[in-house]
Amino acid sequence: MPIPIKKALRKSFYEFQAPSWEALSWARDLQNFWGHRSESHAELIQEGRDLARLNGAYRLQVMENESLRLELKRLEALLDLPAQPNFRYEIARITHRQISTWWHEMIVRKGREDGILEGAGVVYSGGIVGKVQTVHAGTSVIRLVTSPSFRMVATFQGDTQPLYIQGWQSASMGTPLGRIRNVPVSVHLSKENPGLLVSSSLGGVFPSGLHLGTVDQLAQSSNGLFKEGPVVFPSDLYRLNEVAILVPIQMNN
Amino acid sequence: MSGQQKKRASNWRIITLVCICGIFFTLLLASLAFRQFVERHEYRDKENRQTKRRILQPAPRGEIHEREGRLLVGNQSRHSAVIYLDQVRKEFRSQYLKDVRDTRALREQIQNKMTYTEVEKVLGTFIKRKEEDQSVTFTFEKFLNVTFEKGVVSRTSVKSSDLQWEARLKVIRRYLHQINQITGRKNVVSRKKFERHFNNKLLLPFALVPKLTAKEYARLLDQLPLDSPIQIFTDSTRYYPYHSAASHSLGYVVVEEVEDDGGELNGQNLKTFRLQGKKGKTGLELSFNDRLDGTPGREIWRVDPMGFQFELVDKHLPKFGQSIQTSLDIDLQVQAEKLIEGKKAAIVALDVQTGEVLVLASKPDYNLNDLSPFISTAVYKKIENQGGWLNRATQGLYPPGSTFKILTTIAGIRRQVIYDGAVYQCEGFEKIGERKYPCHNPRGHFDIKIQRALALSCNTYFYHFGVKTGIDHIAKEARRFGLHEPTGVQLPYETKRMLIPDKQWKRKRIGEGWASGHTANVAIGQGDVLVTPLQMACFTASVARRQTRTRPTIIRIPDEQRNNIKHGGDAIGLSDPQFQQILTGMEQAVQFGTAQLCKIPGIRIAAKTGTAQVKDSDRKSPTFGEKLTLAWFIGFAPVDNPSIAITICVEGTDPNDNYQGGTTAAPIARNLFWTYFAKKSQKRLTKRD
Numbered sequence: 001m002p003i004p005i006k007k008a009l010r011k012s013f014y015e016f017q018a019p020s021w022e023a024l025s026w027a028r029d030l031q032n033f034w035g036h037r038s039e040s041h042a043e044l045i046q047e048g049r050d051l052a053r054l055n056g057a058y059r060l061q062v063m064e065n066e067s068l069r070l071e072l073k074r075l076e077a078l079l080d081l082p083a084q085p086n087f088r089y090e091i092a093r094i095t096h097r098q099i100s101t102w103w104h105e106m107i108v109r110k111g112r113e114d115g116i117l118e119g120a121g122v123v124y125s126g127g128i129v130g131k132v133q134t135v136h137a138g139t140s141v142i143r144l145v146t147s148p149s150f151r152m153v154a155t156f157q158g159d160t161q162p163l164y165i166q167g168w169q170s171a172s173m174g175t176p177l178g179r180i181r182n183v184p185v186s187v188h189l190s191k192e193n194p195g196l197l198v199s200s201s202l203g204g205v206f207p208s209g210l211h212l213g214t215v216d217q218l219a220q221s222s223n224g225l226f227k228e229g230p231v232v233f234p235s236d237l238y239r240l241n242e243v244a245i246l247v248p249i250q251m252n253n
Numbered sequence: 254m255s256g257q258q259k260k261r262a263s264n265w266r267i268i269t270l271v272c273i274c275g276i277f278f279t280l281l282l283a284s285l286a287f288r289q290f291v292e293r294h295e296y297r298d299k300e301n302r303q304t305k306r307r308i309l310q311p312a313p314r315g316e317i318h319e320r321e322g323r324l325l326v327g328n329q330s331r332h333s334a335v336i337y338l339d340q341v342r343k344e345f346r347s348q349y350l351k352d353v354r355d356t357r358a359l360r361e362q363i364q365n366k367m368t369y370t371e372v373e374k375v376l377g378t379f380i381k382r383k384e385e386d387q388s389v390t391f392t393f394e395k396f397l398n399v400t401f402e403k404g405v406v407s408r409t410s411v412k413s414s415d416l417q418w419e420a421r422l423k424v425i426r427r428y429l430h431q432i433n434q435i436t437g438r439k440n441v442v443s444r445k446k447f448e449r450h451f452n453n454k455l456l457l458p459f460a461l462v463p464k465l466t467a468k469e470y471a472r473l474l475d476q477l478p479l480d481s482p483i484q485i486f487t488d489s490t491r492y493y494p495y496h497s498a499a500s501h502s503l504g505y506v507v508v509e510e511v512e513d514d515g516g517e518l519n520g521q522n523l524k525t526f527r528l529q530g531k532k533g534k535t536g537l538e539l540s541f542n543d544r545l546d547g548t549p550g551r552e553i554w555r556v557d558p559m560g561f562q563f564e565l566v567d568k569h570l571p572k573f574g575q576s577i578q579t580s581l582d583i584d585l586q587v588q589a590e591k592l593i594e595g596k597k598a599a600i601v602a603l604d605v606q607t608g609e610v611l612v613l614a615s616k617p618d619y620n621l622n623d624l625s626p627f628i629s630t631a632v633y634k635k636i637e638n639q640g641g642w643l644n645r646a647t648q649g650l651y652p653p654g655s656t657f658k659i660l661t662t663i664a665g666i667r668r669q670v671i672y673d674g675a676v677y678q679c680e681g682f683e684k685i686g687e688r689k690y691p692c693h694n695p696r697g698h699f700d701i702k703i704q705r706a707l708a709l710s711c712n713t714y715f716y717h718f719g720v721k722t723g724i725d726h727i728a729k730e731a732r733r734f735g736l737h738e739p740t741g742v743q744l745p746y747e748t749k750r751m752l753i754p755d756k757q758w759k760r761k762r763i764g765e766g767w768a769s770g771h772t773a774n775v776a777i778g779q780g781d782v783l784v785t786p787l788q789m790a791c792f793t794a795s796v797a798r799r800q801t802r803t804r805p806t807i808i809r810i811p812d813e814q815r816n817n818i819k820h821g822g823d824a825i826g827l828s829d830p831q832f833q834q835i836l837t838g839m840e841q842a843v844q845f846g847t848a849q850l851c852k853i854p855g856i857r858i859a860a861k862t863g864t865a866q867v868k869d870s871d872r873k874s875p876t877f878g879e880k881l882t883l884a885w886f887i888g889f890a891p892v893d894n895p896s897i898a899i900t901i902c903v904e905g906t907d908p909n910d911n912y913q914g915g916t917t918a919a920p921i922a923r924n925l926f927w928t929y930f931a932k933k934s935q936k937r938l939t940k941r942d
Contacts (some may be wrong), residue, residue, distance in 0.1 A: 118474065149479050153471040162471045166479075181328050182487055185316075202468045203475030220573070225313045225489045226330065 018095075018139040025095035032045075087121075087207060087246040088211060090114055094241055095139070101169055105148040106130075108243060111138045115242055119205065121246040126200055126234040127211030128152075129243050142243070144213070145233060146176040153203045154180075154212050156187070157196040165197065165212065178234035180215055184229040191216045198229060206246065255357065261765060263542045288595045289406060305454050306554050306567060308521040309511040311530030312547025312571035313489050317537060319583040320609070321808045325532035326503055326538070329659055331626065332470040332485050334432050335458035338451065339561040340426050340482040349420035354418065356395040359921060363399060367406045372399055394505060422447055428483050429461050435476050436469040439463065455560045456526050457484055464626075481788025492529065494623035499586050501644035502579070502613045503625040503809060504536020508899050511549045520553050537807065539745045547574035561925065580609035580809045582910035588928045589614040592921045596870070597904040599645035603805060604795045605895040607818050608740065610807045612899075612925070613787070615645040640871075641664040647740075650783040651902055654863030654914065655710045655847075656887045657778025659796060659835065662718050664730035666831050670721045676700050683713040686770050690716045692874035693864075699724060707861065708846030709840025712777050719776020728755035733801050734792050736784055742805040751788060754781040762907065778863060788861070789898035798860070799825045799832060840892055845914040851888065851923035854928055859895075860888030881905040886918035890926055897929050 022192075049155075092108035110116050112135050122129040122142050130150060133143040143150050150167040164181040180197070189195045193217035201208035209236075218229040287294065316325035324683050334639040336731075362375045369391075373379075373490035374734040376399070379391035387408065418584040422444055429442055448924060450459050465473065470485065477483055483836065491506055510527040515788055530549065533539035550571030555563045582602075589600040589612045602612035617639040623632050636642055665671030679698035682689040692698065692713040698705070706714035719727065731737060732754040741745045753773060754757075756767040772782030801892045802822025810818065827834065849859040863885030869876045882905040889898040901918040905911075 079919060150480055151474055153474045160467070162467050162474075162483075166473060184327075184329065185313075186324060199469055202471030204472055205475045225328065225487065 009170075014134075014136050014139070018136060021107055022139070025093060025109065029093075044105060065235075071150070082221060086249040089244040090092055090116060090247050091242060091244050092116075092140070095242065097238070099144075101236060102168075103149060104130075104144040104167065104242070106132065108140050108142060108145065108245070109138070110245060111136045111140050113138055115247055116140045116245055117247060119204040120242050122141070123206070123210055123246060124243050126236060126241055127213075128206060129237065129240065131205065132245060140227040140245070143243075144176075144237065146170055146178060146237065152205070153200050153222045154197045155200045155208075157198050157209075160200075161244055162202055163197075168230065175235060176213075176237040178231035179228060180218075180223055180231050181221065181226065181228045183229070185225075185227055186222070187218065187227060189215055189218050189229075263869055265417075268457040270545055271890065286815065287690075288775075291914060294415065301523060301702035305523050306556050306560075307525040308456055308514070308552040308569050309525055310552070311488070311511045311528055311574050314491070314506070314531060314547065315545040315574035315576040317545075318576065318578045319581045320611075320646055321582070322578070324494055325490045325579065325581070325583065326621075327494065327501065328489035330487050331490040332465040332487050333460050334462040334465060334473060336425065336428055336482050337458050337459050337484065337562075338455060342429075343563060344424045344910055345421045345481055347638050348424050349417055352395060352416050352423075356411050357398055358842055359393075359395060359397055360411065361813055363406060363409050367888065368404060369401060372406060380685050396582050399747075412831050416696050418444060418448065419452070425459070425461070425810050431477075432473065432483065435472050436462070438466075438469070451614055453864075456554060456556070456562060457483065457528065460667065461484070470523035471806060479537065483885070488528075491621070491625045493560070493625070495587065496622055497618050497620045498590060499581055499613065500536075500618045501615045501622050501646070502536050502581065502610075503621065504538035504745075505534055505621055506531040506538050506629075507534045508627055513549075523553065535719055535746070537577065540743045541577055543770070544577060544704045547572045548572040562787075568781075571727060578809045579807055580604070580607075580756035581613070581807065582611045582932075583899055584924065584932060585612045586614060589921075589925055590616065590618070592924055597640065597645070597906055599649055599786040599900075599902050600921070600925070601646050601786050601900045602929070603790050603794045603898045604804065605794045605889055605898050607808060607810050607815055608791070608794065608803045608805045608820060611897065611929075613646050613744075614642070614809065615649070617641040637917060639707075644744070644746070645904075646786045647744055647904070648740065649785060649904075650748060650750060650752075650938070651786070651883055651885075651904075652780070652865040652867060653778040653784050653789055654781050654865030654883060654885045655712075655778055656789060656861050656885045656914070657782060658710065658863075659839070659861055659887070660731055660734065660736070660792070661722065661727055661776045661836055662707065663714050663796075663825065664727045665718045665722045666834070667730065668722045668726050670715075671703055675703070675863065677706070677714045677717055677720075679711050679713045681713070683716040683773070685716060685720060685773050688770060690773050691771070692764040703834050704841055708841035708844075710842070710847045710862065714774040715776045722770050722776075723766060724755055724772040724775060727772070728753050731782075732794060733823070735802050736792060740785075740787050740791050740803075742787060743807050747787075748785060750783070751785060752783040761911055771940065779865060786900050786902045789885075789887055789902075790898055793889055793900055794895075794898040795820070795822070796825065797889040797898055799824060799827070819922050836892060839919065841887070843888070846924075848886065848888065848919045850901075850915060850919040851886070851926065852929070853926055856890055858888055858890040858894045858925065860886060860919070860928060862886050862919055864913045864915075876906070876908060881908060881910045882910060882912040884912040884917035885914045886922045887904040888926075890930075897926070899925055 017122055017124055090110055092110035094106050095109055096107040107238045111203050116132055116135050118132055118135050122132060126147055130142045130144040130147070132140050133201060134141040145167055148166040148169055152165050153162045154165045161184065163183055166179050166181065168177040170177040194214045197212040199206040199208055199210040213230050213233040214232040215229055218227040221228045300470040313328050318322060319325050319353050333616055359376060362714055364533050376393040376397065380391035383390045388400050388402045391399050391547060392398050396419065397411050398410045398412065401408055425442055425447060432438065433440055442461065463515060475484060477572055511530040513521060533542035533545065538545065551569045552565060553567040557563045585602060593614065593616045596616055596618050598613055600614040601610065603609065604611055619636045619641045656846065662671060679692055679696035680696045680703050682691045690713065698711045699710055701711055701714055737751060737753045739749055759765055761765050771780055775782055787805065791805055794800055794803040798806050800820060800822055802820045805822045836859055839861055842862065843852050843858045843860050847862045851858060851860055865883040865885065866880050867883060869879050869881050871877060884903040885900040889895040899922050901921050903912055903917050
């Protein structure tokens with residue numbers, strides 16, 4: 001079959017298949033909605049109280065963040081630092097997950113029409129989820145950090161040395177895992193003293209400081225130059241319902 | 254002939270034929286067996302040489318630590334963007350075929366009898382022009398050669414090898430462009446460089462960007478697809494967390510291709526591609542190169558007829574080199590270097606009991622990180638102009654000045670010329686022969702005994718008793734303390750040109766006889782005496798232990814061996830009261846004498862200062878031939894149980910510099926003693942807690 005036809009078929013397959021996943025996702029949301037409708041008044045009042053408390057805490061945090069942001073801006077102006085890349089958060093609902101040995105992917109309800117770009121970073125409240133791999137009209141495919149074909153740069157919290165992170169084969173029900181490479185031999189980690197990995201803004205995809213995972217064991221790499229070891233990502237990575245896609249404002253403009 | 258006879262004759266012919274065939278067949282078998290069994294190794298070697306290639310990878314070098322385990326020399330990653338050429342072979346081919354098609358299409362447009370103007374309209378401006386007898390050949394884009402004779406096209410041709418190289422380069426440049434876009438670089442790749450790599454190192458990755466910054470590395474990792482032929486190649490380079498501290502002792506490495514490991518690595522007869530490794534050039538990196546250097550890794554690849562990788566046959570990973578722990582105390586070392594910053598000076602501090610080198614500082618020096626991964630010409634010249642390459646502690650030769658009076662005293666006491674009751678009247682000068690030798694105090698020290706003579710560093714006392722002792726005994730004593738030979742510390746290029754002059758030396762080298770005046774000069778550490786600061790430090794430690802030799806070591810001695818150290822040499826050969834005279838003199842020098850600027854309340858320090866004069870022998874120096882001063886200090890503490898011996902030598906760089914042991918070197922020593930004892934007390938307190 002000629003290549004253009006093959007390409008067109010592949011593209012249209014996604015575009016035709018996507019509505020069915022989206023419909024399923026909507027149906028699940030509706031099911032949850034009716035599930036909540038059946039809850040008693042007492043339960044709803046209790047939930048409402050908890051929510052109010054949480055909202056109060058978040059409001060305080062927002063105020064604190066705002067003052068920190070202003071302080072940061074003041075210091076940047078004082079030191080004449082270049083502005084950090086800005087991102088717009090596009091919240092997207094997950095419609096489908098594909099966790100197999102070779103790739104770990106998710107499909108979300110946002111696509112080209114919402115300004116999503118290929119290669120954009122994807123995060124959630126617990127840290128980094130992955131990167132946008134393919135963008136379709138109304139959906140996007142996200143490659144998870146646990147995917148063996150995913151790699152990115154991270155640093156240990158409080159350090160600046162860029163380290164190599166790659167996804168690792170892990171079962172869909174198991175612990176999400178990755179591998180860290182090129183760690184200097186002078187770094188020593190243990191279960192009592194684990195290393196917290198955070199994103200680095202050096203790569204230009206993620207802002208710095210987003211939580212990625214933890215490392216508690218390192219062994220000498222096969223070439224003997226560095227150390228490497230497993231990275232344990234947050235356990236809720238495979239159970240997410242919503243993610244935020246980082247759309248770089250400059251890129252988007 | 255009857256039928257029977259005919260048949261018999263025919264049988265014989267058949268038998269003969271069979272025999273001949275049999276012989277040939279046997280020969281064939283024998284030859285086959287010979288090839289298979291006897292010449293098997295030769296053919297296997299040939300086959301291996303033709304089809305296998307070996308890659309040698311450098312092993313990471315071991316680390317160097319200071320005495321408390323802190324890292325002095327480590328390895329840090331160095332990233333480069335490379336491309337494995339076998340992964341883009343298909344792209345080379347398809348690009349070449351495309352170029353051939355394009356060239357062919359262009360060629361078809363050029364017809365015989367066309368003029369240059371017509372050709373130019375089709376092909377654009379030429380790239381190269383070559384004239385021959387009757388013709389001119391123009392090379393256009395796509396390596397299309399058009400030959401003109403009598404102003405019209407006579408023939409067209411294409412050099413396919415050029416086209417092939419250009420196609421390969423196009424692919425490489427495409428990937429380089431991708432890197433440039435991500436990193437913002439403007440790197441280019443030349444055909445010459447690419448051709449050289451392709452022809453000689455096909456199996457090794459081709460470096461597109463040899464040294465990536467952390468940001469570029471991060472961007473490429475984040476933005477390049479994992480299956481891209483562009484790979485991030487990571488190797489290690491030396492890293493020095495304390496920058497210039499102990500630079501002369503630690504030394505540096507130079508880039509060198511990995512060497513075979515003395516027959517341990519298989520495949521030595523194969524064509525070998527060597528990655529670049531490192532080799533110690535100076536300092537500990539050179540002295541302990543064999544220990545620091547790991548075992549190189551090895552890969553053996555079966556290659557296809559073009560020389561591209563086909564399959565991995567054998568792989569051995571490189572093994573990390575061994576680490577070494579030095580005896581240096583980095584806190585003291587950094588402090589010592591800070592104290593002589595901006596000067597030409599050397600400081601050596603030894604552990605009196607073990608001979609471990611705690612400090613070995615020499616200024617000017619260099620930032621080791623500037624020399625890694627290679628030394629640029631600008632950096633080399635800058636260090637050279639500052640005189641930074643010279644390790645003044647082990648290679649600098651200086652007259653020891655008045656610090657040598659300790660040795661003259663020992664020689665005098667052993668010769669029974671100097672004794673407790675011996676009183677000398679210093680009148681400000683000593684007349685030896687017809688010449689008056691002055692004391693540094695022109696008014697004189699009046700009646701003076703050995704203790705005060707040492708404390709006040711009375712020159713005339715030592716002229717007098719030095720001459721009485723005699724040069725033979727002074728020189729013999731100096732040799733007994735090993736001042737005539739290198740100390741043997743584990744650092745390369747320690748000078749061997751130290752000098753203890755005597756009568757034989759003078760006659761042999763200068764062709765003159767020895768006079769008493771020469772002895773007087775030697776007695777106060779002037780004249781032709783030349784020693785290194787490290788030698789004087791060993792001498793000080795030996796005196797502190799009441800022995801004649803100290804074997805210095807820059808490698809930390811394990812705890813279990815510290816009480817069983819043999820330095821060689823003999824006991825000092827002085828009775829307790831005799832030795833006490835020297836100790837008292839040195840202690841009084843600190844209490845009220847020339848070394849009083851190193852006094853620290855609560856710590857008993859024994860010391861001797863010295864101020865020597867030298868002629869500037871550096872022909873490049875603007876002060877060449879002029880007299881410069883040297884400020885010396887030797888001392889140890891605590892007096893009752895010595896643990897540290899310090900030697901300082903500060904060179905004057907200008908004739909107006911009035912450097913003196915007491916005012917220039919002694920305050921430096923005070924600061925170092927203070928740092929040492931403060932750290933010791935801190936440790937004791939921490940242990941107690």
